């Protein structure tokens with residue numbers, strides 16, 4: 001089983017710590033794992049040229065196509081973004097917009113997705129952020145199997161929260177078995 005995590009945080013912080021721990025759990029149960037940090041990748045913004053509507057492909061030459069191929073071949077996607085204004089981060093939104101050529105790709109249908117969205121504010125904001133994040137897998141007909149939106153704010157908060165890290169490890173183990 002191949003588990004691919006994509007991190008849309010702009011810093012080495014909570015989202016990354018949570019994704020790494022989920023992947024540790026999955027690897028412990030025999031999965032092949034990979035973490036892609038979007039802050040390390042050259043993924044340009046969609047230019048809205050709409051060329052993909054005629055050709056089925058995007059003319060921008062950057063690292064997006066390689067990431068998309070990995071998505072297609074993963075059994076489970078773990079998508080992570082910090083909550084920014086009850087929504088995804090700019091990096092994650094930029095990435096999602098580049099899916100314009102691919103959101104109807106039938107290879108994505110029913111693919112399992114775990115959504116991770118830490119936020120510093122209360123439950124209402126974190127729930128609103130998560131429901132915004134959910135739109136992307138839903139539009140692609142992927143299947144959201146788990147959601148995690150813990151309240152953490154300072155960059156090392158998640159990593160130092162033993163209870164949260166234990167929960168993430170268990171979540172990683174569970175997604176391999178389910």
Ligand SMILES: Cc1cc2nc3c(=O)[nH]c(=O)nc-3n(C[C@H](O)[C@H](O)[C@H](O)COP(=O)(O)O)c2cc1C
Pocket residue numbers: 009010011012013014015016081082083084085086087118119120121122125126129152153154155
């Ligand atoms: C621009 C910006 C907007 C934010 N907006 C929200 C918000 O609406 N709701 C919330 O719960 N947290 C909000 N936060 C806090 C982050 O979601 C929180 O610090 C999160 O843990 C960051 O994850 P990271 O360390 O992976 O980047 C915001 C942070 C920034 C920088």
